[in-house]
Amino acid sequence: MNESPNHLPNIKHPESKAAALLLVTLALIVAFVIFVMTARGVFEENQQLLLVAENSEGVAVGMDMTFSGFPIGRVSRIELGDDGKAHLHVSVPLKDARWLRASSVFTLEKGVVGGSRLRAFTGMLDDEPLEDGARREVLMGDATSGVPELVSTVTRLVGNLERLTNEQSALVASMDNLQRMTAEQSALAGSLNNMRQFTATLNGRHGALGALLGNDADVAKVIDSLEQTRLLLTEARASLAKVDAALVDVKAITGNTRAATEDLDALRAEIDLNLRKVSGLVDDLNRKWPFARERELKLP
Incomplete structure (x- = not known):
């Protein structure tokens, strides 16, 4: 008898075999999960x-x-x-x-x-x-996040560079001005040269007089004039001394005339005062003028 095409073969214990297949599949799934979890370190401390x-x-x-x-x-x-x-x-x-x-x-x-x-x-x-x-x-x-700060830093850097450039330009201009001011033909150099010459004249032979007058001819004229004045005063002092001596003689001769004596005393006192003034003027010239000679005039 021929079997029908739709007839399935007789399988012994199909339920058991299906359960076993399900268990194997589940075991594989569990093993895969455990493997993955182990690989991911789930079971590690x-x-x-x-x-x-x-x-x-x-x-x-x-x-x-x-x-x-x-x-x-x-x-x-x-x-x-x-x-x-x-x-x-x-x-x-x-x-x-x-x-x-x-x-x-x-x-x-x-x-x-x-x-x-x-x-x-x-x-x-x-x-x-x-x-x-x-x-x-x-x-x-x-x-x-650092871009804005970087831009700000670059901006400040550029500003500082511009400021330094401007300061450098101003410094170069100042150096140029200083060089022009200190040049040999500049007004400052001329003023310093004049000051140097004036100082040298002050330390020279005639001192401040030579610095004020500027040339030896005028200094010599002034010195001659002062010398003549000094000699004139010296002669006046000598003449007054002679007058004083004459007054002493007159007083001795007219000793019995009291009124005349008193007039002569007043005259002598006035002459003494004038003589002291002249003597003081001469002494002052002798002290202040470096070329003065040592002279002495004794008053009675």
Whole structure:
């Protein structure tokens, strides 16, 4: 008897075989999940790190935290803290936690092209290890945030360069003016030369008289005039001395005439006064004039 084409072959224990296939498929799925979770470090011992940032822009759960370009941690949770800042919870495997120290610095860099990057920097690896559950501030950097400051800095730099250029130009102009002022044919040089000549004349033979008169001929005339005046005064002093001697003789002759004597005494007193004035004038000339001769006139 021929079998019908639609007749299915007789399979023994189909339920058992279906259950076994389902169990194998489920086992494969579980094994794959376990493999993936193991690869992702789910079953590793992790150290927790709390990073506090101004905002969470560009940050996502599962984002890597790198050290020297290698991922050593992963963002496991992001939340808004009570302080109004973004709290980034990072899980770091214990085998990689040795790269984090108490002095480590964490940055969140936002590039113009590409996503954000969470980085860890450790300058001294011999510092104390970073404790589990540590809280650290994140230094945020934006490639475009420094552009306004850069423009401002460049503007200030250009302004300073312009100011320095103007000051240099003014300094060059001042130096040119100073050179013209101190040139050999300048008015200042002529004034200094005249002052030098005047000082030399003051220190010369005739002193201030030579500086005032300016030439030896006029100085000689003045000196001759003063010398003649001095001789005239000396002769006057000698004449007065003779008059005084004559008065003494007259007084001796007219000693019995009291009235005449009193008149002669008054005359002598007046002559003495005039003689003292003349003598003082001569002495003053002798003191002030360097070429005076030592003369002495004794009064009775």
